[in-house]
Amino acid sequence: MKRNYLFVLFILFGFGCYPGGPEYVDELDVVYTNYDESFNFVDTYTYSLPPGVIDINERVSANDPPEFIDDEFGNAILNEVRTNMNALGWTEVDEDENPDIIMLASAFSTSTYYYYDPGWWWWYYPGYSPGWGWGYPGYFPGYVTGYTTGTVLIQMTDPNAISGDEVPVVWTCAFNGLLQGSDANIISRIESNIDQAFTHNPF
DSSP: OOOOHHHHHHHHHTOOOOTTOOSSGGGGOOEEEEEOTTSOOSSOOEEEOOSSOEEGGGOOSTTSOOOBOOHHHHHHHHHHHHHHHHHTTOEEOOGGGOOSEEEEEEEEOOSSOEEOOGGGGGGGSTTOOTTOEEEOSSOOOOEEOSOOSOEEEEEEEOGGGOBTTEEEEEEEEEEEOSSSSOHHHHHHHHHHHHHHHTTSTTO
């Protein structure tokens, strides 16, 4: 069932109700996923991962090269995505080996209005310009507000279904919990949140 993306993000990044209030920061973690119902997730595919997780807060203009979050957290994100993809029977290949799927990960944090520009991944798709966009399953992220914790966004894209200047995103995952707590606690929450995302339909 399709859900209103902005409404879900308001819940995801904004407010949660706990009787008496949460005792630990990981009690505020929420995982959101959505997917393209027309895509066949049953088959096994080849996939590729970029070398890092983009730090969206460091982007100044569309022509700037990407900045990445710290390797300690970026590697934790990519390795957990890799673990779950391999568990599905999918095979990781280099991006120049024509993968069936390209997995993209980014992270950001802010407490004010923020606009996520999916065209930031143009550098990972040779031949495309910074203005290149994405097609999401039933929605476009647009403006997001009301969150104060670090957020991770993972996109599963289908490079073989590019139409014009748009590439489809067949599955997406968003979760918070990147900035608060010790490094070990953050990494543990990253791993458990990604594992949780991969238990959602359509997997």
